Amino acid sequence: MTPIITCYFQVHQPYRLRDLRVHDIGREHLEYFDAQKNRAIFRKVAGKCYLPTNALMLDLLTTYPSFRIAYSLSGVFLDQCEEYGTDVLESFQALARTGSVEFLGETYYHSLSCLKSPEEFVVQVQLHVRRVQSLFGQTPTVFRNTELIYSNGIAQIARLMGFRGILAEGADHILRSRSPNHLFVPPTFTLPKDISSIIRKHRPLSVPSKNIHVLLKNYRLSDDIAFRFSDRSWVGFPLHADTFTDWLLQSGGYCVNLFMDYETFGEHQWRDTGIFEFLGALPALWHKRRIRTMTPSQVIDAWKKERHTEEIFDAHAFISWADMERDLSAWQGNLIQKAALDSLYALEVDVKRSRNPELLEHWRTLQTSDHFYYMSTKYWNDGDVHKYFSPYDSPYEAYRRFSHALCDIRSRIEQRSPPLKQRARV
Amino acid sequence: MLTTDAAQGQKRENSLEGDADHVEGAAHPLHVLMFGWEYPPRGEGGLGVACAGLVKGLRSHGVKVTLVLPGERNDGDDTIRVKSALHPYDDVMHGIHGRHSMADDKHLHDLYGGDLGKTVSVFTDTAVRRTRHLKPDIIHSHDWMTFGAGVMASRITGRPFIAHVHSTEMDRTNGKPHEWIFGHEQWGLNQASHIIAVSRYTKNVLTSSYGIPPKKITVIHNGAPIPPARHLSRKDAKLRHPLVLFLGRLTVQKGPHEFLSAAKRVLEQRPDVQFIVAGDGYMLPELIERSCALGIQDAVFFTGKVDAAEARALYAEADCFVMPSTSEPFGLVALEAIAHGTPVILSKQSGASEVVAHAMTVDYWDSDKMADCILTILREKPLSEQLSSEAQHVLHTLTWERQAQNVITLYKDVIHSFAPIPTPA
Numbered sequence: 001m002t003p004i005i006t007c008y009f010q011v012h013q014p015y016r017l018r019d020l021r022v023h024d025i026g027r028e029h030l031e032y033f034d035a036q037k038n039r040a041i042f043r044k045v046a047g048k049c050y051l052p053t054n055a056l057m058l059d060l061l062t063t064y065p066s067f068r069i070a071y072s073l074s075g076v077f078l079d080q081c082e083e084y085g086t087d088v089l090e091s092f093q094a095l096a097r098t099g100s101v102e103f104l105g106e107t108y109y110h111s112l113s114c115l116k117s118p119e120e121f122v123v124q125v126q127l128h129v130r131r132v133q134s135l136f137g138q139t140p141t142v143f144r145n146t147e148l149i150y151s152n153g154i155a156q157i158a159r160l161m162g163f164r165g166i167l168a169e170g171a172d173h174i175l176r177s178r179s180p181n182h183l184f185v186p187p188t189f190t191l192p193k194d195i196s197s198i199i200r201k202h203r204p205l206s207v208p209s210k211n212i213h214v215l216l217k218n219y220r221l222s223d224d225i226a227f228r229f230s231d232r233s234w235v236g237f238p239l240h241a242d243t244f245t246d247w248l249l250q251s252g253g254y255c256v257n258l259f260m261d262y263e264t265f266g267e268h269q270w271r272d273t274g275i276f277e278f279l280g281a282l283p284a285l286w287h288k289r290r291i292r293t294m295t296p297s298q299v300i301d302a303w304k305k306e307r308h309t310e311e312i313f314d315a316h317a318f319i320s321w322a323d324m325e326r327d328l329s330a331w332q333g334n335l336i337q338k339a340a341l342d343s344l345y346a347l348e349v350d351v352k353r354s355r356n357p358e359l360l361e362h363w364r365t366l367q368t369s370d371h372f373y374y375m376s377t378k379y380w381n382d383g384d385v386h387k388y389f390s391p392y393d394s395p396y397e398a399y400r401r402f403s404h405a406l407c408d409i410r411s412r413i414e415q416r417s418p419p420l421k422q423r424a425r426v
Numbered sequence: 427m428l429t430t431d432a433a434q435g436q437k438r439e440n441s442l443e444g445d446a447d448h449v450e451g452a453a454h455p456l457h458v459l460m461f462g463w464e465y466p467p468r469g470e471g472g473l474g475v476a477c478a479g480l481v482k483g484l485r486s487h488g489v490k491v492t493l494v495l496p497g498e499r500n501d502g503d504d505t506i507r508v509k510s511a512l513h514p515y516d517d518v519m520h521g522i523h524g525r526h527s528m529a530d531d532k533h534l535h536d537l538y539g540g541d542l543g544k545t546v547s548v549f550t551d552t553a554v555r556r557t558r559h560l561k562p563d564i565i566h567s568h569d570w571m572t573f574g575a576g577v578m579a580s581r582i583t584g585r586p587f588i589a590h591v592h593s594t595e596m597d598r599t600n601g602k603p604h605e606w607i608f609g610h611e612q613w614g615l616n617q618a619s620h621i622i623a624v625s626r627y628t629k630n631v632l633t634s635s636y637g638i639p640p641k642k643i644t645v646i647h648n649g650a651p652i653p654p655a656r657h658l659s660r661k662d663a664k665l666r667h668p669l670v671l672f673l674g675r676l677t678v679q680k681g682p683h684e685f686l687s688a689a690k691r692v693l694e695q696r697p698d699v700q701f702i703v704a705g706d707g708y709m710l711p712e713l714i715e716r717s718c719a720l721g722i723q724d725a726v727f728f729t730g731k732v733d734a735a736e737a738r739a740l741y742a743e744a745d746c747f748v749m750p751s752t753s754e755p756f757g758l759v760a761l762e763a764i765a766h767g768t769p770v771i772l773s774k775q776s777g778a779s780e781v782v783a784h785a786m787t788v789d790y791w792d793s794d795k796m797a798d799c800i801l802t803i804l805r806e807k808p809l810s811e812q813l814s815s816e817a818q819h820v821l822h823t824l825t826w827e828r829q830a831q832n833v834i835t836l837y838k839d840v841i842h843s844f845a846p847i848p849t850p851a
Binding site: 019021023338339340377 | 695797808
């Protein structure tokens, strides 16, 4: 049988931090983020990737009415669209109007909240679902967590939030020689009462889903495009659309899930690598060779209708799509990363109690996973210091800025609610 | 005679070819004639340490090193002593032209007991005379004062000459070089068959300020000091003031002024912090004056010259070490601080920042950011702990044994491609 192709693209931009200084802490209306840099990067990527790729996609979706794709746009990306690029937002809305595009749900702030606070996690998904509804007139029914961070627990939470599908990395150590090209289900178990009541209280979708299916990224074929496309030392170079289609067919199974960052097109792989020609050639080729494309929820419907036997995807520990390790080490691999995340969530109760929307917004924007990624020192001990890619000089610079922002949040909490002792005196 | 020597060199080199990685056990061990410097008390700072480390590393790989040092002691077979008044980078000397006094030459005369040029040339002549019977495969000199000896020995033996640059006149004088020294450095670098720079930073200085083609320069970082067997314990942080340390010669190059400016800014935020300026140098009086002018005299302590044991105690006690050098080819002190588990802040204008991944780095002129890094390290315990433990990896990877192996590889390449220039009889 010819496998179905499911394409999903992640679209995200973090708010990078300003060069904050100790003497800034506690200043009124302190700006944490580097608006100039964030705008410049957004416009650069818009010019190289978002606008040309969206134009190409619109053309493809119009020319091939059965062609389907899915996106997940982080809330902080959508915020940046409003600040720096309504043209980009409009081009995504034009894609939504074709009716051939599915938008997935994720945490609004592209956060690691699933690791630290179930309430914050669910609330952020709720915020995201509402934003997608208002901008694209669609309610997400499939969930993708930040950087495909996944575990059995997250799958259950997603199910109770109302999602019927969830994306995950096709990690070899969990697949154990099974193909990722099938739909899986998580093992069933009951979540602790407090967590299920939190979910009930903030549920993004109207009812919990009875079951949830896991779509696994076929990382070999996805990474052929995302990472290896322009690699001259790669045996598959140069990659042509028909060769790649042969590989998809050889891969077999029920569906091949091609999940990647949207910036693959034009930003990671520059225009002169031929990436746009490659992408542009695929739908025609697939149409000719009778290969169907579906969105994640369509694949789940089709799979359920055909009543396939369900295999269990059992992820006790967290997995993700990052690095070779495919675990959390990109964000929680060293002391400063762990300390930064712990200190951030330690402020949750106070920030929420303050009922100060600006404070809450700042605290949430600091949750974006990229802040912790920039603090990674994973490949640093022996390597060339300058290989590191980040908007900052070093992981320590990332920590310095972040810790100042946290201190500012702390000082604002203290200003608003003086410690008990002082209050008693007043 | 010269042709014979060259032919012998060629033969030796051939015998090494089948044994590219190990000189050990080769029929003719590689023989290096090295004009170097020795460890303090006679030497100054990093140059002597680096020289000693390299020689030890080379010998551990079976390389025969004949070392020529200024001095009078007798150290045995492989070391030749040449009586000389030469001191590398005496701070008194650099104090003078650091201030760019027109009295340069007069002071230099006093210091070197006459004419600097003459002192260097006497050393060169004696060193070359005492070593002319040797038949080395390669000549290796460390910094400008021994370049003359290297060039002459190279001409006499018909063997290639490697100039090893640990520090340039541009670094030492904040870009206002003593012309004669600059000229002599440039001459030596031009004469060299190949150049070793201790950092990419220094390579860049050599290409941009001395006009040396980049392909003639290989960067080989210095080896790291061996960490002490046992860390001295810090006093309980709650019982004392946070301590920030500067350690180095008090010269423009080392950036003590920048350190005081940063101290001033730190104290504006945290008046409990104390600063130690350890080391001696011509700038001491003006630095004391400056700390008074800034009104921070009660929080800044000047120790004067410190010996090795005192330095150890200071490194161990400090919560943070700052190397604010304006132009630092390498910066051994940073690695010494790291060896004692002290978090470091490095000037970006340094070679050390190329090899130490786990440090905070700042431009030396940005004292506001330097202060900010100090305050962050003092405030954030996880940061200070991580810098303290992780930075030490470099001590285990950047060993003199490994760096000497890189030098040997370079020797072989240079010997292989060397064509002696016939000198008139």
